[in-house]
Amino acid sequence: MTGAQEIVFGCNPNQVYHAFRYTDAFGLDRHDVIETIIEDLRPNLPLPVPPMNNAPFVGRVIVNGILLSYHAYPVSEALVNVGSITRL
Amino acid sequence: MSEASPDYKLGSLRELRDEELAIIKKMLSGTSLREKIEPQIYEMRVQDMPDGGMGSIKFYSGRPRSELEYGKQIAEAAFKDADGIPVSATLSVDEAGYLFELDIFKADGSPLVRYPDIHDFKIVKRGGKLGYAPPQS
Numbered sequence: 511m512t513g514a515q516e517i518v519f520g521c522n523p524n525q526v527y528h529a530f531r532y533t534d535a536f537g538l539d540r541h542d543v544i545e546t547i548i549e550d551l552r553p554n555l556p557l558p559v560p561p562m563n564n565a566p567f568v569g570r571v572i573v574n575g576i577l578l579s580y581h582a583y584p585v586s587e588a589l590v591n592v593g594s595i596t597r598l
Numbered sequence: 599m600s601e602a603s604p605d606y607k608l609g610s611l612r613e614l615r616d617e618e619l620a621i622i623k624k625m626l627s628g629t630s631l632r633e634k635i636e637p638q639i640y641e642m643r644v645q646d647m648p649d650g651g652m653g654s655i656k657f658y659s660g661r662p663r664s665e666l667e668y669g670k671q672i673a674e675a676a677f678k679d680a681d682g683i684p685v686s687a688t689l690s691v692d693e694a695g696y697l698f699e700l701d702i703f704k705a706d707g708s709p710l711v712r713y714p715d716i717h718d719f720k721i722v723k724r725g726g727k728l729g730y731a732p733p734q735s
Contacts, residue, residue, distance in 0.1 A: 521707035524650035527606045535665035554729065564676040564684035565722045565731045566703065579671075581686055583705035593703045594688060597668060 514556045515590045517548050517582075529593045536597065538573050546571045547580050547592060557584035570598065609646030611658055614639065617713035618655065622700060625673035625689045628721055635697060642697060651709030652685075653702040659692075669693040674722040674731075677714040679704060687719075 520526035533543045550571045557567055566581035581594040614622070622639055626632045647654040656663075673689040684705045692698040704710060722731045 520650070522650050524606070524648050525652075525707045528647065528649040528652075528654065532665045532668060561684055561705070562730045563720065563722065563733070564678055564686075565674070566676075566684075566686050566705070567730055568724065568728055570728060581688075581703055583684060583686070583703070585706045591705060591707055593707075594686065594701055596671065596688075596690070596701075598670075 515584065515586075515588060517551060517590045517592060519544060519547075519592045521591065525593065529595055532596050533573070533576075533578065536576055538576065543573050543578070543595065546573050547578075547595070551580075551582055551590070551592070555590065556587065557582065557590055559584045559587055566594075606648045608648070608656055611643040611645055614642065614644055614655075615713075618644070618700065620716050621675065621687065621713060621719050622689065622697075624716060624719060625675055625687070625721065628723075629672050631672055631691065631695065634695060635691070638697060644700075647699070647701075649702070650707060652704045652707070653710040653713070655700045657697040657699065659696050663692060663698065667692045668698055669695065674724070675719055676722050677719045679714075680711040681708070683708065685710065685714075686722075 520529045550569050566583045569580050577598040579598050582590050582592045585591050643658045644655040669692045671688050671690045675687045679685050686703040688701045690698045724731045
């Protein structure tokens, strides 16, 4: 749990694969990516439900020198789903 | 939309569906790359991505392209699926400027029920800002 909202990176194996497809291709450790994104996202929690304009929260992090963008959607008051992690 | 295969393989090559074509054209409409890219889309083949049925597609340009050839995001949009769940769509090009992916990210990760009516499909402009997008005009 992180604050009032748990942060997940996909809700099934396909989505987890999809979320990390770029960082896997860059050879980044998923644990490093997860920890860095959670650290960046945590101060912004809780994300309001529903999200403004139906659009996700967007953040940027650097993992092993690679600048990444991520999207975070509040699913509920208890859950945030992170995906669309791409290189900038 | 059905659940994607858990083997993480891309689907078979196919043509764009009309509803995919409509939202891609709308996403391109506000970009500087429209004139270059729009003529491509009628010829392009795509493959369904193994995203759990959310509807992401990868554009095929005559050969497989790895994620390492990703160039940049050129447009973002958002809508509500038929079940009321918010959905994000991002369109990207490869390093050479050719269409690469239409990434669909549904908030709760459930399979996409249907593509939206084009009037409910809203372009998101962030102006380079992080966090939530500013109110859209």
